[in-house]
Amino acid sequence: MSQYTPMIQQYLTIKEKHRDAFLFFRLGDFYEMFFEDAKRASQLLEITLTSRDGGSKDRIPMCGVPHHSAPNYIKQLVEMGYKVAICEQVEDPKATKGVVKREVIQIITPGTVMDQTLLKESENNFIAGVAHEGTAFSIVLNDLSTGELRGYLYNGDVDSILQELQALEVREVVVSSQLYDQLAEPLRIRQQVIASIQEEHTVPASFVGSMANSAHPLVTAASGRLFSYLVHTQKRSLEHIQPLAMQKNEEFMKIDSFSKRNLELTETNRLKGKKGSLLWLLDRTVTGMGSRKLKQWMEQPLYIKEHIEERLHVVEELMSEFFIREELRDALKNVYDLERLAGKVSFGSVTARDLVQLKVTLTCMPKIKEIISRLRSAFSERVAQNLDCHESLCEFLDEALHEDPPLSIKEGGLIKVGYHEALDRYRDASVNGKAWIAALEQQERQATGIKSLKIGYNRIFGYFIEVTKSNLHAIPQGRYERKQTLANAERYVTPELKEKERLILEAEEKMVSLEYELFLQLREHVKQYIQSLQQLASQVSAIDVLQGFAVISDEQHYVKPVISERGTVSIVNGRHPVVEKVLDSQEYVPNDFSLHEARSMLLITGPNMAGKSTYMRQLALTVIMMQIGCFVPADEAELPLFDQIFTRIGAADDLVGGQSTFMVEMLETNYALNKATKHSLLLLDEIGRGTSTYDGMALAQAIIEYIHHEIGAKTLFSTHYHELTVLAEMLPSLQNVFVSAVEEEGRLVFLHKVIDGQADRSFGIHVAQLAQLPAVVINRAKDILTVFEANEDRPSAQQETAAALADTQLTLFTEEQSEKKVEIEKPSEVEDMLRSMNVLDMTPLDAMNALYALQKKLK
Template sequence: MASYTPMIQQYLRVKADYQDAFLFFRLGDFYEMFFEDAIKASQVLEITLTSRDGGGKERIPMCGVPYHSAPNYIDQLIEKGFKVAICEQVEDPKQTKGVVKREVVQLITPGTVMETKGLSDKQNNFLTSITHFEDETFGLAYADLSTGELHTTVINGPVQQLVNEVYSIGAKEIVVSEKFPPDLVQMIKERMVTTCSYEEVTDIPMEFDQIVKNLEQEKLQMSVGRLLHYLKKTQKRSLDHLQPARFFELDQSMKIDLFSKRNLELTETIRSKGKKGSLLWLLDQTVTAMGGRLLKQWVDRPLINPALIEQRHDMVETLINEYFTRQEIRELLKEVYDLERLAGRVAFGNVNARDLVQLRKSLSQIPHLKAMVEKLPIENASILDNMDECEELTTLLHDSLIEQPSLSVKEGNMMKDGFHEELDKYRDARRNGKTWIAELEKRERDLTGIRSLKIGYNRIFGYYIEITKANISSLPEGRYERKQTLANAERYITEELKEKETLILEAEEKIVALEYELFLKLREEVKVYIPRLQKLAKAVSEIDVLQCFATISEDRYYTRPSFNDERKVYITEGRHPVVEKVMDANEYVPNDTWMDKENEMLLITGPNMSGKSTYMRQVALTAILAQIGCFVPAKEASLPIFDQIFTRIGAADDLISGQSTFMVEMLEARNAIVYATQNSLILFDEIGRGTSTYDGMALAQALIEYIHDKIGAKTLFSTHYHELTSLDEELKKLKNIHVSVVEQNGKVVFLHKMKEGPADKSYGIHVAELAELPKELITRAQIILEKLESQPKSEPVEVAATKEVQSIDQDPLAQLSFFAEDKDKKQVDKQSKSEKAALEKLKKLELLETTPLEALNKLYEIQKLLKVKS
């Protein structure tokens, strides 16, 4: 290191403390990077890699970006999960001998972004701290530096519950100890795109005592302490906007694991990983950025407290009924900027005058907004009490700032005339000086007779009198002093102009310096209002989300759900909210769902593409919508309060973790059967199809029996294993339903309507035909199918649902294969069984409610049953 130049040595000393970050090293008007940083940055940012002599034997790799455009490059690096350390000159180069002192003034990481360009308006940017304790519990704390939100909890459950929470939070960066289990860090990084950082200190920094005074548990304090130390170390500035830590318990909201959130596409779609096409996309009629973020938090954590849910429903119903008031509220909200992030920027010290003008405009809408909320015929004290108008702050901002201030706080042009006496004096001197300049120009023209004479100004030469070379001979001798020569003109100055120039420029400099000083003072005064602004932001975002629910409910013809204690699921003409939106409203076929204590499980059969998965998802989404406080897409709905939702829908490999489709299927199934309770909702779609027919059928039946006998959760189970439809004879709380299909001229028509009873066949070849597989292939498949169906079948051996299934607490997956074939059991009399099934179908046939075409199809089904050979 000794062989390097002093500047490079300084760079290496600073870089030693920031090995995991790109070091933006300030040199004049550029941020430069050297060595490995330069090589990697040139590739990631696609900028030119150069080199320089650093005093060593070889030239040093080097690249750089202009300081004024650095934010764009920093955003690119942060978006890719990197960190950036900003190293600035902290001494004036003009007053320093030798190398200018430089220090890192901020470490920007994916979890600590503050500039709005790197933030999504309607999405939080959470930094998450995880602390692992010896009793295998985890302390979790997370903060959004841009809004000041701070939350914490303790997780007593399994590791998967921790992963679920980190996924739900959407953590952009996790902070852990060096001793944290590396396999767990790897698991978290595999499940989501996140950066991992390390911090060992867990005590609470003294300056943050007030925001953690309500935390009594040592585990919570340690988790929050780790987070605060990391923020303090990386940001190196005031964090006055951090709000008091909010403790929450996981059991206070509906639990939805990460698999289910993905399968149900709550906040992003499975295919594109984007918001469009998700439930959040459908719902988002919020007007403010704050409301958009709160909406996502509500979708991530549906309520389980009936009283709180009913409060939201009451407000939504009121807003629907009060249409004109709601529209006025929406119009007012459009003029409210992001109060949370504006408050954060004030505390952080990167707010500018235009930001404060936005704050002023926002605050000016609050009295009108509050008046509209007060007009609503409903008790809403919780919102109104927090709608602080901050009148003193509004007045201060109104009196101080002009309407269109400069973007930079160091260029002046921010403060109003009359706000500060000394500033007014300097401005008067500047204005009078410029008036005098204009008068001088007129006098000089009259004196010299040169009509083209003009007085100008530039930053290098100051004020000057410009005369074309053709008119130089007309100048009086001794009056003008040459200042600059141009191609076609000469520039001069006079003693009188010199004196006035000094006065004018001195006034300009003093104006800029004084305006900057006044702005810093104003910013400090605004800081005092940060807690009040944050409370106001919460109230505004809440009314925004509630009006959003009212707007979507009215526009989409949603209805208010009711809740019952009898664990009944009664949904009349339910619809899938997202599918309905992307389809023509007249094309969507609604369906009923009826479940109670005597009917805990629905076994759903029918062909692919007929709507089984859509039907299952719509039941879950209806429950989620109801419990976040929104109305639901149905003619009528009465529901229980679900504590958890588990799903296994669709086929997907987890290639990152090296898991096959079938393994993912089994893990998701295990997650449900281990943690579900009687008050949960389970959706299983085509369980067992990833292995051989008998293996899959065995697992499917075993799962059905276990859930039926041991858990009792409300369950929707779709399958192509038609043999399973006979389980309704053994499992009293299981009911068969199917998606109705009609064959016309050998073509299959999906009616997308759920009906009681099992489907008669799968129609797989018909679906292949719809997919336009070659006609020759379809014909061959039909021949093979007819041949297979005509052969005598060895019946799958029935295994009654055992009442002595072993506990799966220790190894649930190993217990899933307890279905086995009993080769010694006697064959069931196929003929008598078919006759019995035909008689049952005939009894259930409602002739007066059946169309002629449906009657013919039913008759055909009954005839097929009676033709079965013994």
């Protein structure tokens, strides 16, 4: 390093410790980057790349950003998935000889951001610590902005870890170097999540209290790894991190990432936005923390009957008490994000404006408590009884803080008059001193007769008396002491002015310094309330979610579901909640569901676009709505508790992962078959369509039989393989249903009604016609279909028909040509043999022998 200047040596020494981050190196009013950091940052941030002399023979690449605009650039880098290490001067340059000492004061990563501009109000920002041993692994989540800490235990391999991390929607994962090699690339490519290495997995002493709820060694290791990483990157107090909440699998319904995506719980598959998802429909919360709570509930529906019924009772009461509900909503409108305010207090980033928001929020609590106390449910009574309004803290903040303080905490104007005696004296000296200056200006104008005389101030010369050169003759001899000469004026001082200047500046300096010191004391005082404020936030956010359920249930005419003890699904006139909302004024066709022990599987047939997938999703969303405590879209509903929901709906490939649509379909189906229990709900749509007809049909039948015989779960299975409908005669718990449609004047009309029985046609050409394919294509398809249908009873009809069609003229340029009849040649000997066979009476061995004989004839 000897070739470089001392400052560049210092940079390289610090950079060596933070090789995985962009190092923002403070130089005066700028953050500078050098070498490779500069080259990459200039491209990513679109800023100018320059260079400077660093002592070596070659100039060093360099780029920089002003310190006041750095947050915008940091935001861009973090949103791209990069880390940023903030390196500040930790010595006063005026009091230092040589290179100023610098240290990294914080490392900002996607999983540890605290800046409000980088956080989404309605979403958590999770970072995960992972530990594993054999087939067991633990994931511990933390949202640094709210302090939430959750622990999970699983069994599985590396793919299972990836699956769970995707379902938990983390932004960053902290792992050992061993796991890093296996997880980092898949996380980056498939989930756009960064992985970070942290070998230390012992829980730091300051976090031991947070681990009281778990003694499992894997959870402790995952927590220790996460805590060690947070301490390394944040380098400040993390007192707001809450005690670990272990997520017990037996208390919640499990929804894997496939199902969350297929059911569009939190975002739509097409646009990847909230609108059109179940979250979009149900989010009638008023507060940001309520919106986050709703998302958490949706991702982990309850599996305990008593807890679900408790929520349902509150929703029922709020639906019947319209005026109480509206009062509650009005009161919640003045509530700020308590969780994140508490986090900022602990983190040391809270401003006076934030604390004013805290005061305003606490001011609303007595009203909210009084409103809740008017409700009669056990949950409401418990919340009202335990709701701590923090009256003393609210009074303290009200006495201390200005109503509208400045954003900066170092420029004064934060503390109210009357809060601190010494501060009031300094303020008085400052205000009176400035009044004395104004009075002196008037006095001097009168004494000299110079009306343009003025008293000004600048940081270099302090206060001065300024007289234009044209009026210099009017100044009495020896009255002023010359201070500065300008082009058109002279500046003077007097002994009295200098003395008053000293008093004023001293008062202002001490006033700002004292205000800052008082604010820090005030912030430390508020820290004592962090845990109770977090508890208050949890209670208020839960109430916010439940009132939102009441609002949407009332508006959409949802009903209170009954939890079935006998495993029965009975829904009368059920609706898909999101589709119904999107259709708005258009009529939605409701459907019934009936599933029980003797009818646990429905095989659904019907034309494309008729609504099979909607019907299947409808049941899953209704189940989820009940198990999060919301009313459901139906006239009547009785539902059991489901421990898991598995779905295979919609076609999607994984180009990045190198997996075809059919492979993705098989992987998701495999996951369901291996994880499902008798108490699960399975939704399988068009299984086997991605391969040949017979392969797909064989797979579909085998899957149906496996679920029926081995799992016994409630299952909806939709298919276009009408041949599978015969399974209803062989499998006692399987029932055929179909989505009805009729053909009127050659056009297809969907009835969207699901009834018992089986469809006899798929109406694929009619759907193509609705999609407005060219008429010439539609007419040609009808001709080809006629040929296929004419030969559908013959085993080798497909092969023979394809050959026959290949011999016809396939010119499609005009409608007239497309309407020509397909001419088929005179039947061959093979065709005659096929026609004479009675396939239904043949054994499999007879069929194979006959097929072999036919093949020999063709050869």
